[in-house]
Amino acid sequence: MNKNLNIIVFVCLMMVAVKENLSAQLLVSQSKNIGVSIGDIAIMDIEPSGEIQLATSSISEAGLGFSQPLAEDQSKWINYSCSDRSGNTKRIDVNVTAGSIPDGLILKLTAANYLRSGDGVLGISTGEKVLTSAPQVILDNIVRGYTGSGAGNGHRLTYTLEVDEFGDLSESSAAVVTVHFTITDN
Amino acid sequence: MMVREFVSLALVFSFSCVSAQTISTMTLSGTDWMSVQDVSQVSDAGNDLSNVIESATNQNIMDIRYTTSILILGIGANPFRIEVRKSDINWNGSIIPAVRRTGGTPDNSLLDILSNPSSITGGVNYQNITNISTTLFTGYGKVDNITLQYRFSGISLALPADDYETEIIYTMWDNE
Numbered sequence: 306m307n308k309n310l311n312i313i314v315f316v317c318l319m320m321v322a323v324k325e326n327l328s329a330q331l332l333v334s335q336s337k338n339i340g341v342s343i344g345d346i347a348i349m350d351i352e353p354s355g356e357i358q359l360a361t362s363s364i365s366e367a368g369l370g371f372s373q374p375l376a377e378d379q380s381k382w383i384n385y386s387c388s389d390r391s392g393n394t395k396r397i398d399v400n401v402t403a404g405s406i407p408d409g410l411i412l413k414l415t416a417a418n419y420l421r422s423g424d425g426v427l428g429i430s431t432g433e434k435v436l437t438s439a440p441q442v443i444l445d446n447i448v449r450g451y452t453g454s455g456a457g458n459g460h461r462l463t464y465t466l467e468v469d470e471f472g473d474l475s476e477s478s479a480a481v482v483t484v485h486f487t488i489t490d491n
Numbered sequence: 492m493m494v495r496e497f498v499s500l501a502l503v504f505s506f507s508c509v510s511a512q513t514i515s516t517m518t519l520s521g522t523d524w525m526s527v528q529d530v531s532q533v534s535d536a537g538n539d540l541s542n543v544i545e546s547a548t549n550q551n552i553m554d555i556r557y558t559t560s561i562l563i564l565g566i567g568a569n570p571f572r573i574e575v576r577k578s579d580i581n582w583n584g585s586i587i588p589a590v591r592r593t594g595g596t597p598d599n600s601l602l603d604i605l606s607n608p609s610s611i612t613g614g615v616n617y618q619n620i621t622n623i624s625t626t627l628f629t630g631y632g633k634v635d636n637i638t639l640q641y642r643f644s645g646i647s648l649a650l651p652a653d654d655y656e657t658e659i660i661y662t663m664w665d666n667e
Binding site (some may be wrong): 332333334335337338340341342343344345346347348349350352384385386387388389390392420424429449451452454458459 | 517518522523524533536537539540544551553557571584586641646650651652656657659663665
């Protein structure tokens, strides 16, 4: 009886000794690196796609002039996504690249400040511009971010057609101009 | 007689314990994961990058062995605990890294008469990785081909463009 008890006690002590050696130790450590690289991105479009028409009305009675503006459109929006690893800001330029605006008329464009679902440090409107073939900045100081996609997101564009010089007006059926937008580094 | 038997038994156990060999190894294979987010990741002008990105399901593969062989008792599977933390190299707190275990095969070919068979438990759901070490999973003995998948959330063009990188550190502890 005593013999068995001694054996049991001894085995227990040995097992405890073995287990003690193993307890609560840092055994080994390994590592790997993970990361994400956000690169230079500059992508822009005008939504919705398609042309706009600025239709003028005729003068209803002799002696009256045109009511200004002759026509206005607010259906288009600038959407963009951008980032710049060097920290440079970007701008959006606009100019007429095809066609010509009829004599006596001017076409103005304003990009409103950002609206809706994007995030970041987005562009600031430079106000109303009279469109010509020379590029003009319409949005400036774009740091990084995204405007949201589709009509109703980004910067709303307002086109206005106005009479500049009544005396220069001539009868014209239609004039088609192409307005070009460019996102570029400052 | 009784004393002699006791001494003999003690010698055998002593020899066994002296001969006990504990193996604790953890290997981590596979490559570092650097996700490149460029213009091809933007589906349309005005859209953001995907907020959540994931690595391959087997981006890293871990093999663990934590066993003790005792001469007359065989090879035992010891309990282990794997913890994970990060050590930032260049990081942005808006980006949340996470890891999960997508596999792991316990090796029960051990002659295990002392303890539990090899096994692995937990870690199958994404767990955020912070700078504080936390348990990812636990197990016993020898487990191979523990595949690990990473996830970033909070990726956005609203973050400054840069290379964000952190070191993921796995530590294996005795889990007695």
